[in-house]
Amino acid sequence: xxxxxxxxxxxxxxxxxxxxxxxxxxxxxxxxxxxxxxxxxxxxxxxxxxxxxxxxxxxxxxxxxxxxxxxxxxxxxxxxxxxxxxxxxxxxxxxxxxxxxxxxxxxxxxxxxxxxxxxxxxxxxxxxxxxxxxxxxxxxxxxxxxxxxxxxxxxxxxxxxxxxxxxxxxxxxxxxxxxxxxxxxxxxxxxxxxxxxxxxxxxx
Amino acid sequence: xxxxxxxxxxxxxxxxxxxxxxxxxxxxxxxxxxxxxxxxxxxxxxxxxxxxxxxxxxxxxxxxxxxxxxxxxxxxxxxxxxxxxxxxxxxxxxxxxxxxxxxxxxxxxxxxxxxxxxxxxxxxxxxxxxxxxxxxxxxxxxxxxxxxxxxxxxxxxxxxxxxxxxxxxxxxxxxxxxxxxxxxxxxxxxxxxxxxxxxxxxxxxxxxxxxxxxxxxxxxxxxxxxxxxxxxxxxxxxxxxxxxxxxxxxxxxxxxxxxxxxxxxxxxxxxxxxxxxxxxxxxxxxxxxxxxxxx
Numbered sequence: 272x273x274x275x276x277x278x279x280x281x282x283x284x285x286x287x288x289x290x291x292x293x294x295x296x297x298x299x300x301x302x303x304x305x306x307x308x309x310x311x312x313x314x315x316x317x318x319x320x321x322x323x324x325x326x327x328x329x330x331x332x333x334x335x336x337x338x339x340x341x342x343x344x345x346x347x348x349x350x351x352x353x354x355x356x357x358x359x360x361x362x363x364x365x366x367x368x369x370x371x372x373x374x375x376x377x378x379x380x381x382x383x384x385x386x387x388x389x390x391x392x393x394x395x396x397x398x399x400x401x402x403x404x405x406x407x408x409x410x411x412x413x414x415x416x417x418x419x420x421x422x423x424x425x426x427x428x429x430x431x432x433x434x435x436x437x438x439x440x441x442x443x444x445x446x447x448x449x450x451x452x453x454x455x456x457x458x459x460x461x462x463x464x465x466x467x468x469x470x471x472x473x474x475x
Numbered sequence: 476x477x478x479x480x481x482x483x484x485x486x487x488x489x490x491x492x493x494x495x496x497x498x499x500x501x502x503x504x505x506x507x508x509x510x511x512x513x514x515x516x517x518x519x520x521x522x523x524x525x526x527x528x529x530x531x532x533x534x535x536x537x538x539x540x541x542x543x544x545x546x547x548x549x550x551x552x553x554x555x556x557x558x559x560x561x562x563x564x565x566x567x568x569x570x571x572x573x574x575x576x577x578x579x580x581x582x583x584x585x586x587x588x589x590x591x592x593x594x595x596x597x598x599x600x601x602x603x604x605x606x607x608x609x610x611x612x613x614x615x616x617x618x619x620x621x622x623x624x625x626x627x628x629x630x631x632x633x634x635x636x637x638x639x640x641x642x643x644x645x646x647x648x649x650x651x652x653x654x655x656x657x658x659x660x661x662x663x664x665x666x667x668x669x670x671x672x673x674x675x676x677x678x679x680x681x682x683x684x685x686x687x688x689x690x691x692x693x694x695x696x697x698x699x700x701x702x703x704x705x706x707x708x709x710x711x712x713x714x715x716x717x718x719x720x721x722x723x724x725x726x727x728x729x730x731x732x733x734x735x736x737x738x739x740x741x742x743x744x745x746x747x748x749x750x751x752x753x754x755x756x757x758x759x760x761x762x763x764x765x766x767x768x769x770x
Contacts, residue, residue, distance in 0.1 A: 311680045333675030
């Protein structure tokens with residue numbers, strides 16, 4: 272009987288990530304729920320780390336916010352100490368290490384992560400779960416959305432997608448969720464990272 | 476030394492109290508000792524059958540983690556949970572309203588609980604969940620906010636105060652605390668409200684309602700809330716929402732209190748019994764219907 276850590280179920284956050292020609296596009300829903308209620312409907316679940324990495328979190332708010340703050344500040348500390356930022360690959364593995372260390376500690380972080388960034392090696396997207404597993408992927412999905420949209424992603428994704436194609440792919444996935452997923456969600460935020468950094472897409 | 480003497484004198488009572496409150500009944504006959512380091516009273520299993528008894532002890536849970544603290548279906552310590560609290564921000568001020576009922580199971584423990592805590596002149600917090608936890612930790616927060624003022628020579632913001640509380644709650648995860656606080660205030664960034672939880676959740680939004688009666692309050696609030704309401708309309712909305720929640724939720728009731736916080740500080744604008752409000756609304760409804768029918 273696993274102890275209940277909070278009222279918020281882990282899987283109903285919806286997050287997508289897609290690797291394109293020279294960018295990584297991420298979208299997530301903006302609802303925070305508490306048992307059967309929506310407490311907030313404009314929460315940005317995609318955190319910007321170090322100006323060139325996007326980290327989308329899924330899970331209970333307390334764990335996710337605390338973990339994101341912790342990672343953000345440690346990456347900044349690295350930058351201050353070493354006069355250069357961690358690469359996306361190194362950053363991803365650092366985060367994975369923190370998750371994996373925490374899993375056997377007194378309080379594991381119940382956060383699933385989708386990490387996207389662009390550096391001199393090109394665009395990269397990493398899928399991490401709260402146990403500390405990590406995979407470099409081209410299309411990343413978290414939560415119940417995995418069941419419903421992996422097939423869509425597999426069908427439509429191809430190498431070197433343009434921005435319009437990437438946006439269309441994620442929009443198709445969102446439409447599928449709105450059609451088939453029992454739990455409704457209102458808005459989604461779209462954020463993109465490319466060689467110029469991170470920005471929000473207001474009307475994708 | 477002195478504490479030990481006192482403990483020996485009251486050892487029988489504490490034994491019963493301890494067994495009662497922690498659900499360790501009858502099956503193990505053990506003595507109590509005072510752990511000098513933590514100041515916690517712990518049982519000593521007798522040397523015979525030590526392994527079995529230790530295992531039993533561990534299984535019965537001499538700890539405060541939620542899964543071992545007490546059986547949620549038959550709790551020995553019943554927390555006062557029922558409540559309706561709400562808060563919302565308008566353009567230039569915040570309105571906070573609460574009921575005043577504390578219920579323990581099916582008994583109304585009190586109908587005159589003060590659920591709005593004044594943390595300082597510009598910030599208030601509400602109480603929902605475990606009353607003792609809320610009262611204690613909001614008092615701790617009050618001292619921390621005052622220390623912030625003394626150290627930094629500036630008034631603490633609502634964001635900082637709520638983050639202080641959220642961090643404390645996060646560090647006490649697994650100890651069985653139960654808190655659902657709406658922190659409302661006016662600071663240099665304007666009016667704001669935050670929801671802080673015993674899990675460590677901290678959310679910022681323009682409208683929150685917490686407690687067993689919150690679904691009913693949300694119904695009224697969502698249908699009539701606008702960010703440009705005048706103060707008297709906003710107060711009436713808050714009052715009406717709490718009234719409807721107390722009407723439908725058995726665990727909410729008593730007097731309804733409404734507080735407004737603006738640039739001049741927090742002030743209590745209305746306090747009244749929900750039954751009197753009920754009479755007033757019923758009369759108004761009857762009059763409206765009779766007017767309708769006569770036209």
